[in-house]
Amino acid sequence: MFELVEPIGTVTFSDVPTEAFLALGMRNYWDGYFAGRAAPLGLAPAEVVHAVFYNFADGEVARHIPWVWGKITPQEAIAVRERASAAALRQAIGELADSPTLARIADLATRAATSAPTEGRALYAGLRALDVPEEPVAKLWHAATLLREHRGDGHNTALVTHNIGGTQAHVLLALSLGMRADEFGRIHHLPKAQLAAVIDGLRGRGLVNDNGKLTDTGRQIRERIEDLTDELAAPPYDVLNTDELDELITGLEPIATALQAADN
Template identity: 35%
Template structure:
């Protein structure tokens, strides 16, 4: 299900219409829109809660955006911009699908999102769940996908914390486990910090020691050990377990129906997501 609802949410990061909607309210530059859009459900917060909740961004990168972005657009304006841009993007991508298809998909995805309840322990998930429901199917669909996405992300952060992985170690470890380095090296950490993270993971027995003849920016010489691969899978399993509760609201047959409905929407949305992306998102496949 993640591979099908994540692309719906992710148009807000990759589609030109989403970027234009942020720029229309004064949020020029990719990262202003990104931090404003994701943080807006929390209100006009400063950097500390966002550093904690977003997890893998260097603190100085967050403080560059917050709280100054709220002088350009307040949270309500940012929320309207992100929903407008996402809906326009999805409308462009799904124009061939009947309205009833989109409406039924939104309705079923909302049932899953409502299964979160108050989403205890999930700060971003709960903040998005508390937002008003959209007026139109694509708005409802995007908001439900976003709530489920942030709920899952909160659980993933909890799994990383439980595994005693700090933010830059998390990124270095993910690269060693197959994600292209260039997709994650824009989050504000220096080459030295990346190299130090690799060294800590090697000392822990999760990565092979880095080859000193390579530069830190390549991250090519560190590979996971057998212990590191087991630890990686344990975090992924914990994330999936923590994300499972919303789907208990749907019967197996309804889940199958939702997957069938979501698949063409997700495949269309995936067309605007780069093959090398910081989400690690594969192409949605028929179940």
């Protein structure tokens, strides 16, 4: 489900929504990112957004929150994000946007996305408080975003459970992909001394060896985190019976394929 839902939710971070936010006075991509994604939390301070988003380095959120709220309100950001994300999704999937089955798929995805408990899932809860769009493409995007952030909140729980901080999580991911931490897109810009200290901390726990590679223990920790994330992401789909879940999967597959093709 992650592979089918994630491409729909992440159209939010593509060119069309970015340009829509820039047109409203945002200075760069990250202003629009934080305005749109944090908007369901209301006028939460940077410290709260940092805690909920979990994996940004110290100070990164504060470069954008609360500055963006001097240019746009959270309510306006929610509306811009929904409108532009639906437009981006429609553009990317082409004829599938007008498929007679899309409304049914959007309804099934929405049933799943609005069925899970909100306790302990701050960003998911914020999204659940929003109105569900009526237009099918926007409704599908909204459902995918709910499911994505439900999973993300659960992933943060898995990281906390295993005492892995946000920057540490990026280091583990980079090393699992065979990359050096200072090559990885989300953290390559951090000061070398800061990254070295994070890696030293992981080395001290036996998760990274002297050559800067993951140890067996490091790989096992990361696998346990991913397995727990999957387990915690499952409850929304419990509301669907087997036939409905199969129907949802069948309907999402060509959409995910079209989005993948659009990215290439």
